Amino acid sequence: MRLGAGRIALAVLAVIVVGVAIFGVAKWREINRVRFVSSMFSGVEQVDRFRDMDSYFPVRAFQRSGPVSVLPAGSKITLPETFDWYGETREIASFLDETDTTGLLVAKGDGTLVYEKYWRGNDADTRWISWSVGKSFISALVGIAIEEGKIASIGDQLVKYAPELEGTAYDGVTVMDALEMSSGVAWNEDYSDPESDIAHFGRALALGDSMVDFAKTLKRKHEPGTVNYYNSMDAQVLGLVLQNATGMSPSEYLEKKIWSKIGAEHDGYWVLDDTGTELAAGGVNMTLRDYARFGLLYLNEGSWHGEQVVPADWVKASHTPDAPQLMPGEQEISDTIWGYGYLWWLPREVDGPYAAVGIYNQFIYVDPAHDLVIVKTSANSDYGQTNDETSWREDETVALFEAIAETAGTAN
Missing domain, CATH: 3.40.710.10 (DD-peptidase/beta-lactamase superfamily)
Structure with a gap:
Protein backbone atom coordinates (compact mmCIF):
# COMPACT_ATOMS: atom_id res chain seq x y z
CA MET A 1 0.00 0.00 0.00
CA ARG A 2 2.78 2.38 0.92
CA LEU A 3 4.56 1.61 -2.41
CA GLY A 4 1.36 2.15 -4.37
CA ALA A 5 0.76 5.49 -2.67
CA GLY A 6 4.32 6.51 -3.49
CA ARG A 7 3.82 5.67 -7.15
CA ILE A 8 0.62 7.66 -7.23
CA ALA A 9 2.37 10.62 -5.62
CA LEU A 10 5.18 10.41 -8.16
CA ALA A 11 2.68 10.20 -11.01
CA VAL A 12 0.82 13.25 -9.71
CA LEU A 13 4.11 15.12 -9.31
CA ALA A 14 5.09 14.19 -12.86
CA VAL A 15 1.80 15.50 -14.21
CA ILE A 16 2.31 18.76 -12.30
CA VAL A 17 5.86 19.15 -13.60
CA VAL A 18 4.77 18.46 -17.18
CA GLY A 19 1.86 20.89 -16.79
CA VAL A 20 4.11 23.62 -15.45
CA ALA A 21 6.59 22.99 -18.27
CA ILE A 22 3.86 23.21 -20.92
CA PHE A 23 2.52 26.40 -19.34
CA GLY A 24 6.03 27.81 -19.18
CA VAL A 25 6.68 27.14 -22.87
CA ALA A 26 3.32 28.62 -23.85
CA LYS A 27 3.94 31.73 -21.75
CA TRP A 28 7.68 32.01 -22.31
CA ARG A 29 7.48 35.31 -24.17
CA GLU A 30 5.16 36.81 -21.56
CA ILE A 31 7.40 35.65 -18.72
CA ASN A 32 10.50 37.07 -20.41
CA ARG A 33 8.61 40.28 -21.14
CA VAL A 34 7.84 40.82 -17.46
CA ARG A 35 11.48 40.11 -16.58
CA PHE A 36 12.59 42.56 -19.25
CA VAL A 37 10.35 45.40 -18.09
CA SER A 38 11.12 44.83 -14.41
CA SER A 39 14.86 45.10 -15.11
CA LYS A 160 -13.92 63.81 -31.82
CA TYR A 161 -11.79 60.97 -33.21
CA ALA A 162 -11.43 58.86 -30.08
CA PRO A 163 -14.83 58.73 -28.35
CA GLU A 164 -13.34 56.03 -26.10
CA LEU A 165 -11.76 58.92 -24.18
CA GLU A 166 -15.03 60.71 -23.40
CA GLY A 167 -15.36 61.33 -19.67
CA THR A 168 -11.63 60.77 -19.07
CA ALA A 169 -8.87 63.26 -18.30
CA TYR A 170 -8.35 63.56 -22.07
CA ASP A 171 -11.87 64.85 -22.64
CA GLY A 172 -11.37 68.53 -23.54
CA VAL A 173 -7.77 68.06 -24.73
CA THR A 174 -7.05 69.03 -28.34
CA VAL A 175 -4.84 67.31 -30.88
CA MET A 176 -2.41 70.23 -30.59
CA ASP A 177 -2.32 69.97 -26.78
CA ALA A 178 -1.26 66.32 -27.06
CA LEU A 179 1.31 67.07 -29.78
CA GLU A 180 2.86 69.72 -27.54
CA MET A 181 2.86 67.60 -24.36
CA SER A 182 0.49 70.15 -22.86
CA SER A 183 -2.56 67.98 -22.19
CA GLY A 184 -2.73 68.91 -18.51
CA VAL A 185 -3.20 65.24 -17.62
CA ALA A 186 -1.45 64.30 -14.36
CA TRP A 187 1.59 62.19 -15.13
CA ASN A 188 4.95 61.30 -13.60
CA GLU A 189 7.63 60.17 -16.10
CA ASP A 190 10.34 59.58 -13.48
CA TYR A 191 12.05 56.37 -14.65
CA SER A 192 13.89 56.05 -11.33
CA ASP A 193 10.60 55.85 -9.38
CA PRO A 194 9.03 52.36 -9.48
CA GLU A 195 5.67 53.90 -8.56
CA SER A 196 5.66 56.56 -11.28
CA ASP A 197 3.01 56.59 -13.99
CA ILE A 198 5.52 55.55 -16.63
CA ALA A 199 6.54 52.57 -14.47
CA HIS A 200 2.90 51.51 -14.06
CA PHE A 201 2.42 52.00 -17.81
CA GLY A 202 5.37 49.71 -18.55
CA ARG A 203 4.07 47.03 -16.21
CA ALA A 204 0.61 47.23 -17.77
CA LEU A 205 2.15 46.73 -21.20
CA ALA A 206 4.26 43.80 -19.93
CA LEU A 207 1.21 42.12 -18.42
CA GLY A 208 -0.73 42.40 -21.65
CA ASP A 209 -3.18 45.08 -20.53
CA SER A 210 -4.80 47.53 -22.94
CA MET A 211 -2.99 50.86 -23.23
CA VAL A 212 -6.29 52.57 -24.03
CA ASP A 213 -7.74 51.24 -20.78
CA PHE A 214 -4.68 52.54 -18.94
CA ALA A 215 -5.26 56.03 -20.36
CA LYS A 216 -8.77 56.00 -18.93
CA THR A 217 -7.39 55.71 -15.38
CA LEU A 218 -5.55 59.06 -15.46
CA LYS A 219 -6.65 62.32 -13.83
CA ARG A 220 -6.54 66.00 -14.85
CA LYS A 221 -3.96 68.27 -13.18
CA HIS A 222 -3.71 71.43 -15.30
CA GLU A 223 -5.84 73.29 -17.79
CA PRO A 224 -5.01 71.89 -21.24
CA GLY A 225 -2.57 74.00 -23.25
CA THR A 226 -1.02 75.80 -20.28
CA VAL A 227 1.95 73.70 -19.08
CA ASN A 228 4.47 71.47 -20.85
CA TYR A 229 4.96 68.34 -18.73
CA TYR A 230 6.39 65.39 -20.60
CA ASN A 231 3.77 62.64 -20.81
CA SER A 232 4.19 59.54 -22.98
Whole structure:
Protein backbone atom coordinates (compact mmCIF):
# COMPACT_ATOMS: atom_id res chain seq x y z
CA MET A 1 0.00 0.00 0.00
CA ARG A 2 2.78 2.38 0.92
CA LEU A 3 4.56 1.61 -2.41
CA GLY A 4 1.36 2.15 -4.37
CA ALA A 5 0.76 5.49 -2.67
CA GLY A 6 4.32 6.51 -3.49
CA ARG A 7 3.82 5.67 -7.15
CA ILE A 8 0.62 7.66 -7.23
CA ALA A 9 2.37 10.62 -5.62
CA LEU A 10 5.18 10.41 -8.16
CA ALA A 11 2.68 10.20 -11.01
CA VAL A 12 0.82 13.25 -9.71
CA LEU A 13 4.11 15.12 -9.31
CA ALA A 14 5.09 14.19 -12.86
CA VAL A 15 1.80 15.50 -14.21
CA ILE A 16 2.31 18.76 -12.30
CA VAL A 17 5.86 19.15 -13.60
CA VAL A 18 4.77 18.46 -17.18
CA GLY A 19 1.86 20.89 -16.79
CA VAL A 20 4.11 23.62 -15.45
CA ALA A 21 6.59 22.99 -18.27
CA ILE A 22 3.86 23.21 -20.92
CA PHE A 23 2.52 26.40 -19.34
CA GLY A 24 6.03 27.81 -19.18
CA VAL A 25 6.68 27.14 -22.87
CA ALA A 26 3.32 28.62 -23.85
CA LYS A 27 3.94 31.73 -21.75
CA TRP A 28 7.68 32.01 -22.31
CA ARG A 29 7.48 35.31 -24.17
CA GLU A 30 5.16 36.81 -21.56
CA ILE A 31 7.40 35.65 -18.72
CA ASN A 32 10.50 37.07 -20.41
CA ARG A 33 8.61 40.28 -21.14
CA VAL A 34 7.84 40.82 -17.46
CA ARG A 35 11.48 40.11 -16.58
CA PHE A 36 12.59 42.56 -19.25
CA VAL A 37 10.35 45.40 -18.09
CA SER A 38 11.12 44.83 -14.41
CA SER A 39 14.86 45.10 -15.11
CA MET A 40 14.67 48.38 -17.01
CA PHE A 41 16.37 51.35 -15.33
CA SER A 42 18.17 49.01 -12.95
CA GLY A 43 21.62 49.14 -14.54
CA VAL A 44 21.18 45.80 -16.31
CA GLU A 45 22.72 45.54 -19.78
CA GLN A 46 19.97 45.90 -22.41
CA VAL A 47 21.74 45.62 -25.77
CA ASP A 48 20.55 42.12 -26.67
CA ARG A 49 16.97 43.00 -25.76
CA PHE A 50 16.82 46.27 -27.69
CA ARG A 51 17.68 44.54 -30.97
CA ASP A 52 15.28 41.68 -30.37
CA MET A 53 12.05 43.33 -29.25
CA ASP A 54 9.90 41.01 -31.34
CA SER A 55 10.97 38.17 -29.02
CA TYR A 56 9.23 39.92 -26.12
CA PHE A 57 6.19 41.65 -27.62
CA PRO A 58 3.73 41.12 -30.44
CA VAL A 59 4.68 43.34 -33.39
CA ARG A 60 3.31 44.51 -36.73
CA ALA A 61 5.70 44.93 -39.66
CA PHE A 62 5.73 47.91 -41.99
CA GLN A 63 7.28 46.88 -45.29
CA ARG A 64 9.64 48.74 -47.56
CA SER A 65 8.94 48.84 -51.29
CA GLY A 66 10.51 50.10 -54.49
CA PRO A 67 14.18 50.88 -55.13
CA VAL A 68 16.36 51.53 -52.09
CA SER A 69 17.44 55.16 -51.90
CA VAL A 70 21.22 55.06 -51.93
CA LEU A 71 23.08 56.87 -49.16
CA PRO A 72 26.42 57.24 -50.94
CA ALA A 73 29.70 57.23 -49.07
CA GLY A 74 31.29 60.65 -48.90
CA SER A 75 34.59 61.97 -47.63
CA LYS A 76 34.78 60.42 -44.19
CA ILE A 77 35.22 62.64 -41.17
CA THR A 78 37.24 61.79 -38.09
CA LEU A 79 35.40 62.49 -34.88
CA PRO A 80 37.07 65.05 -32.65
CA GLU A 81 38.78 63.56 -29.61
CA THR A 82 36.88 65.71 -27.12
CA PHE A 83 33.83 67.92 -26.78
CA ASP A 84 32.90 70.65 -24.33
CA TRP A 85 29.86 70.45 -22.07
CA TYR A 86 29.27 73.55 -19.94
CA GLY A 87 32.99 74.15 -19.46
CA GLU A 88 33.86 70.50 -18.86
CA THR A 89 35.93 68.54 -21.38
CA ARG A 90 34.64 65.10 -22.30
CA GLU A 91 36.48 62.42 -24.26
CA ILE A 92 34.27 61.25 -27.10
CA ALA A 93 35.48 57.67 -27.16
CA SER A 94 34.81 57.32 -23.43
CA PHE A 95 31.39 58.94 -23.75
CA LEU A 96 30.33 56.61 -26.56
CA ASP A 97 31.46 53.63 -24.51
CA GLU A 98 29.84 54.82 -21.27
CA THR A 99 26.49 55.33 -22.98
CA ASP A 100 26.62 51.86 -24.58
CA THR A 101 26.48 53.26 -28.09
CA THR A 102 25.51 50.70 -30.72
CA GLY A 103 25.47 52.93 -33.79
CA LEU A 104 26.46 56.44 -34.85
CA LEU A 105 25.80 57.93 -38.29
CA VAL A 106 26.37 61.38 -39.78
CA ALA A 107 24.73 62.27 -43.10
CA LYS A 108 24.82 65.39 -45.24
CA GLY A 109 21.57 66.82 -46.52
CA ASP A 110 21.99 65.11 -49.89
CA GLY A 111 22.19 61.73 -48.14
CA THR A 112 25.96 61.40 -48.34
CA LEU A 113 27.30 59.43 -45.38
CA VAL A 114 30.39 60.99 -43.82
CA TYR A 115 30.45 58.77 -40.73
CA GLU A 116 28.92 55.38 -39.93
CA LYS A 117 30.07 52.98 -37.23
CA TYR A 118 28.57 50.15 -35.19
CA TRP A 119 29.44 48.63 -31.84
CA ARG A 120 28.33 45.84 -29.47
CA GLY A 121 27.34 43.41 -32.18
CA ASN A 122 25.07 45.74 -34.20
CA ASP A 123 25.50 46.24 -37.92
CA ALA A 124 23.72 47.90 -40.85
CA ASP A 125 21.00 45.22 -40.78
CA THR A 126 20.20 45.47 -37.06
CA ARG A 127 16.71 46.75 -36.26
CA TRP A 128 16.76 48.72 -33.02
CA ILE A 129 14.00 50.02 -30.73
CA SER A 130 13.26 53.74 -31.09
CA TRP A 131 11.70 54.34 -27.70
CA SER A 132 10.43 57.93 -27.75
CA VAL A 133 12.08 58.72 -31.07
CA GLY A 134 8.95 56.97 -32.35
CA LYS A 135 6.83 59.88 -31.08
CA SER A 136 8.23 62.01 -33.89
CA PHE A 137 6.96 59.42 -36.40
CA ILE A 138 3.50 59.86 -34.85
CA SER A 139 3.88 63.61 -35.36
CA ALA A 140 4.65 63.11 -39.06
CA LEU A 141 1.62 60.85 -39.49
CA VAL A 142 -0.66 63.36 -37.78
CA GLY A 143 0.59 66.03 -40.18
CA ILE A 144 -0.17 63.82 -43.17
CA ALA A 145 -3.62 62.96 -41.80
CA ILE A 146 -4.39 66.67 -41.46
CA GLU A 147 -3.18 67.35 -45.01
CA GLU A 148 -5.50 64.59 -46.26
CA GLY A 149 -8.45 65.89 -44.26
CA LYS A 150 -8.64 62.76 -42.13
CA ILE A 151 -8.11 65.02 -39.14
CA ALA A 152 -9.84 68.32 -39.78
CA SER A 153 -7.76 70.52 -37.48
CA ILE A 154 -5.17 70.34 -34.71
CA GLY A 155 -7.65 72.43 -32.76
CA ASP A 156 -10.12 69.54 -32.72
CA GLN A 157 -10.63 67.72 -29.45
CA LEU A 158 -9.22 64.21 -29.22
CA VAL A 159 -12.63 62.78 -28.37
CA LYS A 160 -13.92 63.81 -31.82
CA TYR A 161 -11.79 60.97 -33.21
CA ALA A 162 -11.43 58.86 -30.08
CA PRO A 163 -14.83 58.73 -28.35
CA GLU A 164 -13.34 56.03 -26.10
CA LEU A 165 -11.76 58.92 -24.18
CA GLU A 166 -15.03 60.71 -23.40
CA GLY A 167 -15.36 61.33 -19.67
CA THR A 168 -11.63 60.77 -19.07
CA ALA A 169 -8.87 63.26 -18.30
CA TYR A 170 -8.35 63.56 -22.07
CA ASP A 171 -11.87 64.85 -22.64
CA GLY A 172 -11.37 68.53 -23.54
CA VAL A 173 -7.77 68.06 -24.73
CA THR A 174 -7.05 69.03 -28.34
CA VAL A 175 -4.84 67.31 -30.88
CA MET A 176 -2.41 70.23 -30.59
CA ASP A 177 -2.32 69.97 -26.78
CA ALA A 178 -1.26 66.32 -27.06
CA LEU A 179 1.31 67.07 -29.78
CA GLU A 180 2.86 69.72 -27.54
CA MET A 181 2.86 67.60 -24.36
CA SER A 182 0.49 70.15 -22.86
CA SER A 183 -2.56 67.98 -22.19
CA GLY A 184 -2.73 68.91 -18.51
CA VAL A 185 -3.20 65.24 -17.62
CA ALA A 186 -1.45 64.30 -14.36
CA TRP A 187 1.59 62.19 -15.13
CA ASN A 188 4.95 61.30 -13.60
CA GLU A 189 7.63 60.17 -16.10
CA ASP A 190 10.34 59.58 -13.48
CA TYR A 191 12.05 56.37 -14.65
CA SER A 192 13.89 56.05 -11.33
CA ASP A 193 10.60 55.85 -9.38
CA PRO A 194 9.03 52.36 -9.48
CA GLU A 195 5.67 53.90 -8.56
CA SER A 196 5.66 56.56 -11.28
CA ASP A 197 3.01 56.59 -13.99
CA ILE A 198 5.52 55.55 -16.63
CA ALA A 199 6.54 52.57 -14.47
CA HIS A 200 2.90 51.51 -14.06
CA PHE A 201 2.42 52.00 -17.81
CA GLY A 202 5.37 49.71 -18.55
CA ARG A 203 4.07 47.03 -16.21
CA ALA A 204 0.61 47.23 -17.77
CA LEU A 205 2.15 46.73 -21.20
CA ALA A 206 4.26 43.80 -19.93
CA LEU A 207 1.21 42.12 -18.42
CA GLY A 208 -0.73 42.40 -21.65
CA ASP A 209 -3.18 45.08 -20.53
CA SER A 210 -4.80 47.53 -22.94
CA MET A 211 -2.99 50.86 -23.23
CA VAL A 212 -6.29 52.57 -24.03
CA ASP A 213 -7.74 51.24 -20.78
CA PHE A 214 -4.68 52.54 -18.94
CA ALA A 215 -5.26 56.03 -20.36
CA LYS A 216 -8.77 56.00 -18.93
CA THR A 217 -7.39 55.71 -15.38
CA LEU A 218 -5.55 59.06 -15.46
CA LYS A 219 -6.65 62.32 -13.83
CA ARG A 220 -6.54 66.00 -14.85
CA LYS A 221 -3.96 68.27 -13.18
CA HIS A 222 -3.71 71.43 -15.30
CA GLU A 223 -5.84 73.29 -17.79
CA PRO A 224 -5.01 71.89 -21.24
CA GLY A 225 -2.57 74.00 -23.25
CA THR A 226 -1.02 75.80 -20.28
CA VAL A 227 1.95 73.70 -19.08
CA ASN A 228 4.47 71.47 -20.85
CA TYR A 229 4.96 68.34 -18.73
CA TYR A 230 6.39 65.39 -20.60
CA ASN A 231 3.77 62.64 -20.81
CA SER A 232 4.19 59.54 -22.98
CA MET A 233 0.46 58.91 -22.79
CA ASP A 234 -0.15 62.08 -24.81
CA ALA A 235 1.57 60.42 -27.78
CA GLN A 236 -0.18 57.14 -27.06
CA VAL A 237 -3.64 58.65 -27.37
CA LEU A 238 -2.58 60.33 -30.62
CA GLY A 239 -1.99 56.83 -31.96
CA LEU A 240 -5.60 56.04 -31.14
CA VAL A 241 -6.73 59.24 -32.88
CA LEU A 242 -4.74 58.29 -35.99
CA GLN A 243 -6.18 54.81 -36.12
CA ASN A 244 -9.76 55.97 -35.79
CA ALA A 245 -9.35 58.93 -38.15
CA THR A 246 -7.55 57.09 -40.95
CA GLY A 247 -9.02 53.60 -40.56
CA MET A 248 -5.46 52.28 -40.51
CA SER A 249 -3.12 51.42 -37.66
CA PRO A 250 -0.11 53.76 -37.27
CA SER A 251 2.21 51.10 -38.71
CA GLU A 252 -0.06 50.59 -41.74
CA TYR A 253 -0.34 54.34 -42.26
CA LEU A 254 3.44 54.71 -41.91
CA GLU A 255 3.99 52.01 -44.51
CA LYS A 256 1.62 53.60 -47.02
CA LYS A 257 2.46 57.26 -46.51
CA ILE A 258 6.18 57.31 -45.65
CA TRP A 259 7.96 53.95 -45.73
CA SER A 260 6.96 53.11 -49.29
CA LYS A 261 8.10 56.54 -50.49
CA ILE A 262 11.56 57.19 -49.03
CA GLY A 263 13.46 54.19 -50.34
CA ALA A 264 13.80 52.49 -46.98
CA GLU A 265 16.45 49.79 -46.92
CA HIS A 266 14.68 47.38 -44.57
CA ASP A 267 11.25 46.47 -43.30
CA GLY A 268 10.60 47.83 -39.83
CA TYR A 269 8.19 46.76 -37.14
CA TRP A 270 6.09 48.36 -34.44
CA VAL A 271 5.62 46.92 -30.94
CA LEU A 272 1.98 46.20 -29.99
CA ASP A 273 0.10 45.55 -26.78
CA ASP A 274 -1.81 42.30 -26.49
CA THR A 275 -4.94 43.91 -27.97
CA GLY A 276 -3.03 44.69 -31.20
CA THR A 277 -2.60 48.41 -30.48
CA GLU A 278 0.71 50.04 -31.43
CA LEU A 279 2.94 51.41 -28.70
CA ALA A 280 2.62 54.87 -30.23
CA ALA A 281 4.68 56.30 -27.38
CA GLY A 282 7.81 54.57 -28.63
CA GLY A 283 7.51 51.15 -30.29
CA VAL A 284 9.12 51.72 -33.71
CA ASN A 285 12.02 49.42 -34.66
CA MET A 286 14.28 50.00 -37.69
CA THR A 287 17.89 50.13 -38.83
CA LEU A 288 20.31 53.01 -38.29
CA ARG A 289 20.29 54.10 -41.93
CA ASP A 290 16.51 54.04 -42.07
CA TYR A 291 16.33 56.26 -38.98
CA ALA A 292 18.69 58.55 -40.91
CA ARG A 293 16.35 58.55 -43.92
CA PHE A 294 13.53 59.79 -41.72
CA GLY A 295 15.80 62.52 -40.38
CA LEU A 296 16.81 63.48 -43.92
CA LEU A 297 13.13 63.69 -44.86
CA TYR A 298 12.70 66.36 -42.19
CA LEU A 299 15.98 68.12 -43.00
CA ASN A 300 14.67 68.46 -46.56
CA GLU A 301 11.38 69.96 -45.35
CA GLY A 302 9.35 66.79 -45.86
CA SER A 303 10.40 66.32 -49.49
CA TRP A 304 12.00 63.16 -50.86
CA HIS A 305 13.54 63.41 -54.34
CA GLY A 306 10.90 65.88 -55.43
CA GLU A 307 7.89 64.24 -53.79
CA GLN A 308 6.33 66.04 -50.83
CA VAL A 309 5.87 63.19 -48.33
CA VAL A 310 5.24 65.23 -45.18
CA PRO A 311 3.74 68.73 -45.68
CA ALA A 312 6.51 71.35 -45.57
CA ASP A 313 4.51 73.67 -43.33
CA TRP A 314 3.96 70.79 -40.91
CA VAL A 315 7.68 70.07 -40.73
CA LYS A 316 8.33 73.75 -39.96
CA ALA A 317 5.56 73.91 -37.35
CA SER A 318 6.85 70.71 -35.74
CA HIS A 319 10.03 72.42 -34.60
CA THR A 320 8.65 75.92 -34.02
CA PRO A 321 7.36 76.46 -30.44
CA ASP A 322 4.14 78.47 -30.48
CA ALA A 323 3.27 78.89 -26.79
CA PRO A 324 5.10 80.19 -23.68
CA GLN A 325 5.43 76.78 -22.02
CA LEU A 326 7.21 75.39 -25.10
CA MET A 327 10.09 77.88 -25.21
CA PRO A 328 13.63 76.79 -24.29
CA GLY A 329 14.83 77.88 -20.86
CA GLU A 330 13.99 77.20 -17.26
CA GLN A 331 10.41 78.13 -16.28
CA GLU A 332 7.70 76.94 -13.92
CA ILE A 333 5.28 76.04 -16.70
CA SER A 334 7.62 73.41 -18.14
CA ASP A 335 9.48 70.47 -16.62
CA THR A 336 12.47 70.86 -18.97
CA ILE A 337 14.90 73.55 -20.09
CA TRP A 338 14.61 72.30 -23.67
CA GLY A 339 12.03 73.69 -26.04
CA TYR A 340 9.29 71.60 -27.62
CA GLY A 341 7.30 71.52 -30.85
CA TYR A 342 4.99 68.82 -32.18
CA LEU A 343 6.65 65.78 -30.55
CA TRP A 344 10.09 67.16 -31.48
CA TRP A 345 12.64 68.67 -29.07
CA LEU A 346 14.58 71.93 -29.41
CA PRO A 347 17.64 71.47 -27.19
CA ARG A 348 19.02 74.99 -27.57
CA GLU A 349 17.49 77.88 -29.52
CA VAL A 350 14.07 78.18 -31.09
CA ASP A 351 15.57 78.36 -34.59
CA GLY A 352 18.40 75.89 -33.94
CA PRO A 353 18.79 72.14 -34.38
CA TYR A 354 15.89 69.91 -33.34
CA ALA A 355 15.74 66.28 -32.37
CA ALA A 356 13.70 63.14 -31.87
CA VAL A 357 14.88 61.71 -28.55
CA GLY A 358 14.31 58.39 -26.82
CA ILE A 359 15.30 56.88 -23.50
CA TYR A 360 18.70 55.18 -23.23
CA ASN A 361 20.07 57.87 -25.62
CA GLN A 362 18.33 57.27 -28.95
CA PHE A 363 18.61 60.36 -31.18
CA ILE A 364 17.72 61.66 -34.60
CA TYR A 365 19.35 65.11 -34.58
CA VAL A 366 18.47 67.47 -37.42
CA ASP A 367 20.80 70.46 -37.93
CA PRO A 368 19.65 72.67 -40.83
CA ALA A 369 22.44 75.23 -40.32
CA HIS A 370 25.11 72.58 -40.91
CA ASP A 371 22.94 70.61 -43.38
CA LEU A 372 23.37 67.47 -41.28
CA VAL A 373 21.49 64.60 -39.70
CA ILE A 374 23.12 62.68 -36.85
CA VAL A 375 21.66 59.40 -35.57
CA LYS A 376 22.74 57.65 -32.39
CA THR A 377 21.39 54.35 -31.07
CA SER A 378 22.36 53.34 -27.56
CA ALA A 379 21.56 51.20 -24.54
CA ASN A 380 22.91 53.47 -21.79
CA SER A 381 22.57 51.05 -18.88
CA ASP A 382 22.80 53.87 -16.34
CA TYR A 383 19.81 55.65 -17.86
CA GLY A 384 16.96 56.45 -15.49
CA GLN A 385 18.71 55.44 -12.29
CA THR A 386 18.45 59.10 -11.33
CA ASN A 387 15.82 61.61 -12.40
CA ASP A 388 18.32 64.04 -13.88
CA GLU A 389 21.08 64.54 -16.42
CA THR A 390 23.61 62.53 -14.37
CA SER A 391 22.10 59.34 -15.79
CA TRP A 392 20.14 60.72 -18.77
CA ARG A 393 23.22 62.29 -20.42
CA GLU A 394 20.95 63.76 -23.10
CA ASP A 395 22.12 67.36 -22.93
CA GLU A 396 25.65 66.00 -22.97
CA THR A 397 24.83 64.06 -26.14
CA VAL A 398 23.66 67.26 -27.81
CA ALA A 399 27.01 68.85 -26.94
CA LEU A 400 28.69 65.87 -28.63
CA PHE A 401 26.55 66.43 -31.73
CA GLU A 402 27.46 70.12 -31.77
CA ALA A 403 31.16 69.19 -31.82
CA ILE A 404 30.58 66.65 -34.60
CA ALA A 405 28.59 69.21 -36.61
CA GLU A 406 31.46 71.70 -36.41
CA THR A 407 33.86 69.02 -37.68
CA ALA A 408 31.53 67.82 -40.46
CA GLY A 409 30.59 71.35 -41.43
CA THR A 410 34.21 72.29 -42.12
CA ALA A 411 35.09 69.04 -43.93
CA ASN A 412 35.43 69.08 -47.72
